[in-house]
Amino acid sequence: MSQKKIFCYMVIFLMILSCSVQEKVNSKYKINSRKYNAVSQGERIRYIVLHYTHADDDTSIMLLTEQAVSSHYLITTKKREPIYQLVDDKYRAWHAGESYYDGRYSINDSSIGIEIVHMGYDEEAYKKNAKKPKKNDVKVIDYDYYYDYNDVQIDKVVFLLQYLIEKYDIHPKNILGHSDVAPTRKQDPGPKFPWKRLYTEYDIGIWYDDEDYSLFMTNKDYASASISEIKEEFIEYGYSSMPSNAVWDKESKQVISAFQSRFRPSKVDGNIDKETYAIIKALNKKVKDIK
Numbered sequence: 001m002s003q004k005k006i007f008c009y010m011v012i013f014l015m016i017l018s019c020s021v022q023e024k025v026n027s028k029y030k031i032n033s034r035k036y037n038a039v040s041q042g043e044r045i046r047y048i049v050l051h052y053t054h055a056d057d058d059t060s061i062m063l064l065t066e067q068a069v070s071s072h073y074l075i076t077t078k079k080r081e082p083i084y085q086l087v088d089d090k091y092r093a094w095h096a097g098e099s100y101y102d103g104r105y106s107i108n109d110s111s112i113g114i115e116i117v118h119m120g121y122d123e124e125a126y127k128k129n130a131k132k133p134k135k136n137d138v139k140v141i142d143y144d145y146y147y148d149y150n151d152v153q154i155d156k157v158v159f160l161l162q163y164l165i166e167k168y169d170i171h172p173k174n175i176l177g178h179s180d181v182a183p184t185r186k187q188d189p190g191p192k193f194p195w196k197r198l199y200t201e202y203d204i205g206i207w208y209d210d211e212d213y214s215l216f217m218t219n220k221d222y223a224s225a226s227i228s229e230i231k232e233e234f235i236e237y238g239y240s241s242m243p244s245n246a247v248w249d250k251e252s253k254q255v256i257s258a259f260q261s262r263f264r265p266s267k268v269d270g271n272i273d274k275e276t277y278a279i280i281k282a283l284n285k286k287v288k289d290i291k
């Protein structure tokens with residue numbers, strides 16, 4: 001054996017020795033992650049929550065990077081800018097706040113948050129024209145007060161959602177708006193967010209079938225359903241914030257308004273009506289069909 005070869009073997013031997021010594025010094029016990037593997041495990045990321053920032057580009061970046069709020073992704077208004085990732089997917093971002101959906105609290109723990117730079121609605125026009133809500137009524141911001149989303153932003157949202165849905169195997173029902181998970185506090189992404197277009201053009205998220213909607217509009221279910229039975233439909237779908245009492249109190253109306261903003265954006269007054277009822281029934285049927 002040449003001297004060079006002997007030297008090489010000695011170096012390798014010393015390296016192995018130093019590794020095993022280090023292992024003994026640093027760890028009291030070993031963790032073996034290879035010997036056994038549970039079949040019952042799944043992706044920790046279960047939901048994607050969409051937001052608007054209610055601020056311009058610079059303010060949104062400042063708020064989401066320097067304050068006590070954050071999101072995994074940020075889509076600015078500038079066409080040529082990339083989609084910014086502010087928080088790694090494996091970490092928790094602070095975007096949903098106090099939230100309750102699908103029987104789960106604190107949706108930050110199990111979701112990815114996407115913020116879209118968008119000013120929300122025209123507050124001046126709203127304050128000038130809107131009627132002040134009565135004691136038990138919800139604050140109704142009609143569709144027309146909201147600003148449009150720009151097409152490039154929606155294109156980026158589609159791209160990002162397609163990527164994340166595939167990566168984490170997200171169920172169609174679990175693509176949500178902030179108002180879905182916090183209906184008493186939040187209105188974003190608002191009634192102008194194109195949920196229906198995302199479903200019909202890109203197969204993203206969920207929408208009801210027209211024939212089911214027509215069926216529930218024509219049958220006599222709504223006339224005979226009690227308040228509790230109607231509310232149960234919303235709870236079943238995922239709106240856990242819906243109070244299970246038998247009155248249409250303010251909180252219940254806020255849930256209805258959040259639902260309308262998502263699935264019946266032309267009228268978001270928070271009052272249950274036959275159309276809203278037919279939509280929730282058609283959606284619950286659709287969820288069963290997906291399963």
Ligand SMILES: [Zn+2]
Pocket residue numbers: 050051052095178186188
């Ligand atoms: Zn939000």
